[in-house]
Amino acid sequence: MHSKELKKWIAQIRKGSLDLCILALINKQTQYSFELIQNLKKIDDLIVTEGTIYPLLNRLQSAGLIQSFWAESTSGPPRKYYSMTDKGKELLEQMIGEWNKFSRALDQILEWSQVDGSEGTENDQPIPIQVEKQPHSSSKV
Amino acid sequence: MRNNLTALPKSERNEIIREVQGHIEDHLLQSQSNSAIHAVREVLNQLGDPVEYANQIVAINYGELVEKGDWKAHSQSFFKEMSLPFGLAVLIEFILMMANTLGLHRETLFLSNTSLGDTLTVLLLSIPAIIVIIIPTASSISIGVVFARFLNLKENPQILHSPKLWIQVTLVGLCATILTFSINEIVVPFSNHQTVKTVRQILEKNNMELLPYKQSPREISSWKLYSALEKGQYKDKELEARKDLHYKFSLPLMGLLFAFIGAFSGIIAATNFFNHLLLYIIFAGVGPVILFYLFFMTSASAWLPVYVFGGFDIALLFTLFTAKPYTTLDY
Numbered sequence: 062m063h064s065k066e067l068k069k070w071i072a073q074i075r076k077g078s079l080d081l082c083i084l085a086l087i088n089k090q091t092q093y094s095f096e097l098i099q100n101l102k103k104i105d106d107l108i109v110t111e112g113t114i115y116p117l118l119n120r121l122q123s124a125g126l127i128q129s130f131w132a133e134s135t136s137g138p139p140r141k142y143y144s145m146t147d148k149g150k151e152l153l154e155q156m157i158g159e160w161n162k163f164s165r166a167l168d169q170i171l172e173w174s175q176v177d178g179s180e181g182t183e184n185d186q187p188i189p190i191q192v193e194k195q196p197h198s199s200s201k202v
Numbered sequence: 203m204r205n206n207l208t209a210l211p212k213s214e215r216n217e218i219i220r221e222v223q224g225h226i227e228d229h230l231l232q233s234q235s236n237s238a239i240h241a242v243r244e245v246l247n248q249l250g251d252p253v254e255y256a257n258q259i260v261a262i263n264y265g266e267l268v269e270k271g272d273w274k275a276h277s278q279s280f281f282k283e284m285s286l287p288f289g290l291a292v293l294i295e296f297i298l299m300m301a302n303t304l305g306l307h308r309e310t311l312f313l314s315n316t317s318l319g320d321t322l323t324v325l326l327l328s329i330p331a332i333i334v335i336i337i338p339t340a341s342s343i344s345i346g347v348v349f350a351r352f353l354n355l356k357e358n359p360q361i362l363h364s365p366k367l368w369i370q371v372t373l374v375g376l377c378a379t380i381l382t383f384s385i386n387e388i389v390v391p392f393s394n395h396q397t398v399k400t401v402r403q404i405l406e407k408n409n410m411e412l413l414p415y416k417q418s419p420r421e422i423s424s425w426k427l428y429s430a431l432e433k434g435q436y437k438d439k440e441l442e443a444r445k446d447l448h449y450k451f452s453l454p455l456m457g458l459l460f461a462f463i464g465a466f467s468g469i470i471a472a473t474n475f476f477n478h479l480l481l482y483i484i485f486a487g488v489g490p491v492i493l494f495y496l497f498f499m500t501s502a503s504a505w506l507p508v509y510v511f512g513g514f515d516i517a518l519l520f521t522l523f524t525a526k527p528y529t530t531l532d533y
Binding site for chain 2: 098110113115116119120138141
């Protein structure tokens with residue numbers, strides 16, 4: 062029933078975090094795009110369409126966060142390798158810090174909301190002055 | 203993908219294609235599928251729509267272009283995007299207008315004593331008048347297509363807000379206007395006169411009765427026509443009425459066109475704040491005024507303001523109505 066909304070939400074999360082994942086992987090090791098995609102695919106659900114990685118790499122390179130060079134390969138076609146720039150390393154460090162802060166805050170909220178599953182005492186609850194309108198309902202309130 | 207990356211420099215385009223080709227080759231080397239076709243299909247499916255990510259790369263490139271503010275790169279990108287739709291529009295319009303010329307002169311050109319040379323002469327002489335129509339319309343159409351493409355670039359359509367792009371679009375419009383105006387004033391009256399002469403010769407060859415020659419207003423420039431009308435050399439009530447209307451209304455209507463269409467659309471585009479309904483109401487209101495204005499003109503050269511602002515407006519309308527909303531990238 063909520064699969065469409067869920068998919069949208071997941072897509073937003075992926076979109077927001079894929080830059081960080083790519084930078085982190087390239088920071089760990091200089092790698093070419095196919096290798097990078099394989100590494101991302103090892104983590105479930107992080108990437109659906111492989112082609113979307115190329116524009117992202119292009120964007121990161123345009124922003125001066127990564128740099129590239131071509132190298133011959135003994136086991137396949139020539140490959141374009143990506144490595145971090147100093148600017149990229151600096152930004153990655155800041156991104157990781159921000160991600161950790163955000164992740165801790167989110168965990169706290171989720172933990173707090175699931176302490177005992179109760180909604181407080183009856184006196185704490187606001188008393189509605191109108192019957193709540195149902196979404197997509199044609200009935201009059 | 204290559205076709206959709208034409209806005210990028212060739213070396214960059216080749217590098218992107220080469221990288222994707224490498225991806226496909228790597229995938230095929232690792233594929234455990236028994237069927238090569240199946241393996242190719244699999245990798246293409248996983249790569250997704252090439253047009254979509256070619257557009258994303260182009261959008262990133264344009265984003266960079268706007269940031270760096272390079273005039274030359276701006277103009278190269280713009281004209282590269284514009285060339286194909288412009289060429290196609292010119293070709294289609296040219297064929298249609300030539301067919302129209304043949305249709306107009308069919309009674310003369312299909313007579314038994316009309317040579318191929320005569321037919322070709324009439325067709326060639328119609329080219330200046332055709333150019334006068336083709337240049338502004340093809341420019342407007344192609345500018346519209348370019349703008350629509352810029353708007354459809356999903357992530358970074360900032361290029362549309364770049365003053366360097368707007369200045370170039372205006373310059374293209376202005377050049378198209380000046381060129382059209384010059385051809386219309388200098389070449390078209392001459393070619394029309396030659397056409398009349400050729401047609402009369404054809405009729406003579408076919409032993410057809412000729413009316414005494416009387417110079418048509420289409421055979422002289424609009425300036426000369428105005429002067430002739432002033433001196434009362436043309437006793438044509440319809441032309442006189444048109445001239446009067448033109449004198450009385452052309453300037454205020456040009457102002458209206460500028461204020462309510464050109465400037466208003468420009469403001470809407472620049473602030474990125476528009477409402478389709480509002481725009482429709484404005485155009486629906488101003489449309490009849492434009493038609494009235496065009497209908498009562500003595501000569502096509504008075505289309506000058508329409509060429510300048512009309513091109514801009516058509517382009518803008520096209521972009522606004524073909525604009526797609528931003529969508530979340532499907533990662």
